[in-house]
Amino acid sequence: MSARPPLPGRAVALLACPVCDGPLSTLPDGSGLRCAAGHLFDRARQGQISLLPPGHRAPSGDSAAMVADRVAFLGAGHYAGITRAVGDAVLADDAPPETLLDLGGGTGHHLAGVLERLPGAVGVVLDSSPYAARRAARVHPRAVAVVADSWARLPVRDAVVDRVLVVFAPRNGPEIARVLRPGGRLVVVTPAADHLAELVGPLGLLRVDPDKAQRLAAALEPHLVPAGTTRFRQRLELDRAAVETLVGMGPHARHLERGGLATALAGFPEPVQVTVSVEIGTYRSEADRRVRPSV
Numbered sequence: 001m002s003a004r005p006p007l008p009g010r011a012v013a014l015l016a017c018p019v020c021d022g023p024l025s026t027l028p029d030g031s032g033l034r035c036a037a038g039h040l041f042d043r044a045r046q047g048q049i050s051l052l053p054p055g056h057r058a059p060s061g062d063s064a065a066m067v068a069d070r071v072a073f074l075g076a077g078h079y080a081g082i083t084r085a086v087g088d089a090v091l092a093d094d095a096p097p098e099t100l101l102d103l104g105g106g107t108g109h110h111l112a113g114v115l116e117r118l119p120g121a122v123g124v125v126l127d128s129s130p131y132a133a134r135r136a137a138r139v140h141p142r143a144v145a146v147v148a149d150s151w152a153r154l155p156v157r158d159a160v161v162d163r164v165l166v167v168f169a170p171r172n173g174p175e176i177a178r179v180l181r182p183g184g185r186l187v188v189v190t191p192a193a194d195h196l197a198e199l200v201g202p203l204g205l206l207r208v209d210p211d212k213a214q215r216l217a218a219a220l221e222p223h224l225v226p227a228g229t230t231r232f233r234q235r236l237e238l239d240r241a242a243v244e245t246l247v248g249m250g251p252h253a254r255h256l257e258r259g260g261l262a263t264a265l266a267g268f269p270e271p272v273q274v275t276v277s278v279e280i281g282t283y284r285s286e287a288d289r290r291v292r293p294s295v
Helices: 064-075 080-090 109-115 130-136 173-179 197-203 212-220 240-248 258-265
Strands: 024-026 032-035 040-042 099-103 122-127 143-147 161-167 180-191 224-238 272-285
Touching: 064 109, 064 130, 064 240, 080 109, 080 161, 080 180, 080 224, 080 272, 099 109, 109 122, 109 143, 109 161, 122 130, 130 143, 161 173, 173 180, 173 212, 173 224, 180 212, 180 224, 197 240, 197 258, 197 272, 212 224, 224 240, 240 258, 240 272
Parallel strands: 099 122, 099 161, 122 143, 161 180
Antiparallel strands: 024 032, 032 040, 180 272, 224 272
């Protein structure tokens, strides 16, 4: 195992102790973090840090197999268009952001793509899956990977983040609003109704909730102000193995048996035409409230 990469100090400075909420700093040897009150948090040999409060059990998150499929699929560039669209939304304002939080960010793939367009920025990838955090720990030299519960109080200091990214992940409205700076933005990606439409019926995948927009508003709009929505849509041509990996990396994997999936895919023509269709919403922090945009 190669040596753990150094922790980016400006990213660590965004974090808060999950016990006392105090700021954290890196131990001199890079083996973990501590706060002024003396609470210590070890750094795993792969590089990630768990900031779960003592006794707190987070949702299990993605399994090792799901994370391996995610690394393979994203690494092949199939969702590069989504990453570019997220970056466009992050960069939409005149002042480039300097601090980013990828909430429920998995392997940190999308955050890494955004950081490549922001040479002065640092980021935190926060996810409940230790398997994902292991990958995220080495995704970018200006990012730090944290194991934490997206539904609980985030181990992030108040009002320190310029952008929060939520890509197909939980949306904790009160906590997102708390960690955003005044003038900060949330960029949230959700599947549109026709996302993966060619696969949903034949493979028995989970369908997009028709009440998705209402649920999103209920989770976010009491705390954040809508600032606009864009749509990204493209048609992919995938071989059957790539489709199996795509299904395996998402929530569908928890409801399907892998052997049955391979059998169902055997009847598909190759290449498989797959629609990628997402909505990218931007929200302002409450402190930046202006005239609410018309619907």
